Amino acid sequence: MIQNLTEHDREHLQEALVKSGQKVTPQREAVFTVLLAQRDHPTVDEVFHRAREVMPGLSLATVYNCLETFVGCGLVRQVNHERESTRYCPNLAPHAHFRDKETGRVHDIELPSEVIKSLRSILPPGFDSDVIEISFHGRSQIKESSSN
Amino acid sequence: MIQNLTEHDREHLQEALVKSGQKVTPQREAVFTVLLAQRDHPTVDEVFHRAREVMPGLSLATVYNCLETFVGCGLVRQVNHERESTRYCPNLAPHAHFRDKETGRVHDIELPSEVIKSLRSILPPGFDSDVIEISFHGRSQIKESSSN
DNA sequence: TTGCGGATTAGACTCATTCTAACCGAATGG
DNA sequence: CCATTCGGTTAGAATGAGTCTAATCCGCAA
Numbered sequence A, B: 001m002i003q004n005l006t007e008h009d010r011e012h013l014q015e016a017l018v019k020s021g022q023k024v025t026p027q028r029e030a031v032f033t034v035l036l037a038q039r040d041h042p043t044v045d046e047v048f049h050r051a052r053e054v055m056p057g058l059s060l061a062t063v064y065n066c067l068e069t070f071v072g073c074g075l076v077r078q079v080n081h082e083r084e085s086t087r088y089c090p091n092l093a094p095h096a097h098f099r100d101k102e103t104g105r106v107h108d109i110e111l112p113s114e115v116i117k118s119l120r121s122i123l124p125p126g127f128d129s130d131v132i133e134i135s136f137h138g139r140s141q142i143k144e145s146s147s148n
Numbered sequence C: 001t002t003g004c005g006g007a008t009t010a011g012a013c014t015c016a017t018t019c020t021a022a023c024c025g026a027a028t029g030g
Numbered sequence D: 001c002c003a004t005t006c007g008g009t010t011a012g013a014a015t016g017a018g019t020c021t022a023a024t025c026c027g028c029a030a
Helices: A007-019 A026-037 A044-052 A060-072 A113-120 B007-019 B026-037 B044-052 B060-072 B113-120
Strands: A077-079 A087-089 A095-100 A106-110 A127-140 B077-079 B087-089 B095-100 B106-110 B127-140
Touching (some): A026 A044, A060 A087, B007 B026, B044 B060
Parallel strands (some): B095 B127
Antiparallel strands (some): A127 B127
16 A cells, blocks of 8 residues: 655655755655555556545645656656556656556566667767657566556 | 649558558548648648648548548558647658657657667567657757658 | 745646547449 | 448537646745
């Protein structure tokens, strides 16, 4: 279930927020806790329902706000697949995503730096990219949901 | 402007449609023509307005239908960036997309097969992918719109 | 204690996309 | 020939993720 943040995670949250001039609030802690508790790339709606169990008054708008804030200060990444609802991912290491056709589940795929380099090298001169998104789409036999 | 399809392109359209049990219609020809005339990854709405100039009665729903049909029979690709409206691309060669932060314009980036191979190789056993999407996000000095 | 500013909230709104139900027109077959 | 069928087209309604708005809340500083 949803336990509290570890001291370490709480500091991580606090540092990132303060560094970009924002406050730690109970709502932000709750949302961040939900993200760390189950690393299954939840949608906003899923985060909303999970966080509500622990903070019943929480509103959907606030969940949108919190997640946007976290993206803004680099705490989490957005994951988009086709036009489905946006999912959120607290894994900060560079990685690709694999979306299972059958279950809809999203898995993180480690991305070695030499692969990133070879990708960057295919850009013709005049192109300068700071974000590269890579997503695979297919089938997998892996069924575990990679909770924390 | 929008000229007619070449004999070659018309055959390409006809073959793909017939092969998947569907008909060539004036609307489909118009939409396909628009896609080939200006390869700037238009949105549905842009396709709609361009096609209307040549076929005023055309409806938006039909444009959606045509594009979906084309995707289904492998004539065009969908391009999604974040949650912006879907764009369409008649370039069938494997390629990545580069989205210019400033202009919003999308450029095709050639994708050498060894890069594809190295990407496929980072998938752990148990993962089998048929589609890989790669998109860069950044700035470019290239201003031409790569029309046909 | 008052006032300020950021955060939160409910609900209205937007807008891309999908759905629905009616209609059209070419091909089929009686 | 005419009726039927069936894929395609159409306008407009419905959906739903996400955004906006205006009111309220709350901690802190004057």
